[in-house]
Amino acid sequence: MSPSPVRWGLLGAGAIAGRFARDLQHVPGAAVAAIYARRPEQARQLAGAHSALAVESPAALFAAGVDAVYIATLPDTHHAFARAALAAGLPVLCEKPVTRSLAELDDLLGLAQARNLLFMEAMKTPFLPVYRALRSELEGQQAGQGGVRPIFFVQAGNASPHTPPDHPSWSAALAGGALMAIGVYQAFLAVDWLGPASEVQALSQASTTDPTGVDAFTLVQSRHARGLSQLYAGLELASPGTATLCGPRGFATIHRPWWNPSRATITPLSGPPLDLSYPVLGDGLHYETTHFCDLLRAGRRESPIVTPAHSRAVMQMLDRTRAAIDLRFPGEPHPPVRPLG
Numbered sequence: 001m002s003p004s005p006v007r008w009g010l011l012g013a014g015a016i017a018g019r020f021a022r023d024l025q026h027v028p029g030a031a032v033a034a035i036y037a038r039r040p041e042q043a044r045q046l047a048g049a050h051s052a053l054a055v056e057s058p059a060a061l062f063a064a065g066v067d068a069v070y071i072a073t074l075p076d077t078h079h080a081f082a083r084a085a086l087a088a089g090l091p092v093l094c095e096k097p098v099t100r101s102l103a104e105l106d107d108l109l110g111l112a113q114a115r116n117l118l119f120m121e122a123m124k125t126p127f128l129p130v131y132r133a134l135r136s137e138l139e140g141q142q143a144g145q146g147g148v149r150p151i152f153f154v155q156a157g158n159a160s161p162h163t164p165p166d167h168p169s170w171s172a173a174l175a176g177g178a179l180m181a182i183g184v185y186q187a188f189l190a191v192d193w194l195g196p197a198s199e200v201q202a203l204s205q206a207s208t209t210d211p212t213g214v215d216a217f218t219l220v221q222s223r224h225a226r227g228l229s230q231l232y233a234g235l236e237l238a239s240p241g242t243a244t245l246c247g248p249r250g251f252a253t254i255h256r257p258w259w260n261p262s263r264a265t266i267t268p269l270s271g272p273p274l275d276l277s278y279p280v281l282g283d284g285l286h287y288e289t290t291h292f293c294d295l296l297r298a299g300r301r302e303s304p305i306v307t308p309a310h311s312r313a314v315m316q317m318l319d320r321t322r323a324a325i326d327l328r329f330p331g332e333p334h335p336p337v338r339p340l341g
Ligand SMILES: NC(=O)c1ccc[n+]([C@@H]2O[C@H](COP(=O)([O-])OP(=O)(O)OC[C@H]3O[C@@H](n4cnc5c(N)ncnc54)[C@H](OP(=O)(O)O)[C@@H]3O)[C@@H](O)[C@H]2O)c1
Pocket: 012, 013, 014, 015, 016, 017, 037, 038, 039, 042, 072, 073, 074, 075, 077, 095, 096, 097, 122, 124, 168, 181
């Protein structure tokens, strides 16, 4: 039996919206129904490619008979658009970083709970097949002999030397910077394996060529419920782009690009390494979308993979890091408070 249809409304029609729409071909029963962009021709172009309706306002999108809304705008607008969608009674899948701050996220989670609606951050990495295989392999090993769990240390980074000068990641007004645009992935990885952070230390560096008010490179060290992490994110450096999960009897490597991975290796101290290899189908966004559609059909209000607690712990790490490096966004109602001492 084919799954019941999920008609998506897209808020924003930029790069990620285009990738999301293309990847829907891999999501059983899902289609783009309507698209809003502040530049009508941008919405019309994307809508035309997917036989969808281009609409002229967020309100028109919510009234277009859609079953769920995908927020694909920049992080400065995630809170306002997600709030409007939830207030209109629609479930929301919201791009990363889910909001500018924990205060904004808590407001959305409160509304989603009050309206009994599914809300999930679009954090694609934990849905990719090799990440799922690594998790299930390590969890299976814990019960047996010679496994590398429990993971106690997470080391991960992602820096790209190719961020063009006009990219929104360089804008403080758009809640950009290396930490928000890229560090959010590393924060998720640390939280996913080690739990929420109780202590965060950070150093950051502005752009070497053109100081913009945001961090070009940020280094974070955190103490978590179950271990320590060391993470980095950058906008103008090359990096190996790997992630390592260390336990007392071995380690696991998620190979480059670790945030969009197809290969991982588990290296126990005793015994041969185990290679895991799972090609990413399409653009890799459809795994999270399929999961979201399945939750919707099952009447669930939370994802068990990217839980509200995950997103809260990640935003708390980003808030604490921003306070430590004094990164503020203009117009932000709740800037993170610099910790005392
Ligand atoms: N999951 C992933 O793999 C992944 C990858 C890349 C990006 N992202 C995330 O996806 C989001 C969008 O990134 P992107 O690369 O798609 O950016 P983008 O190409 O610049 O597209 C952003 C879209 O949002 C619209 N927008 C921006 N500000 C708006 C406002 N105030 N009101 C209405 N519309 C507004 C833009 O309209 P205009 O064109 O008129 O400005 C454009 O349609 C970000 O949160 C980013 O972190 C996720």
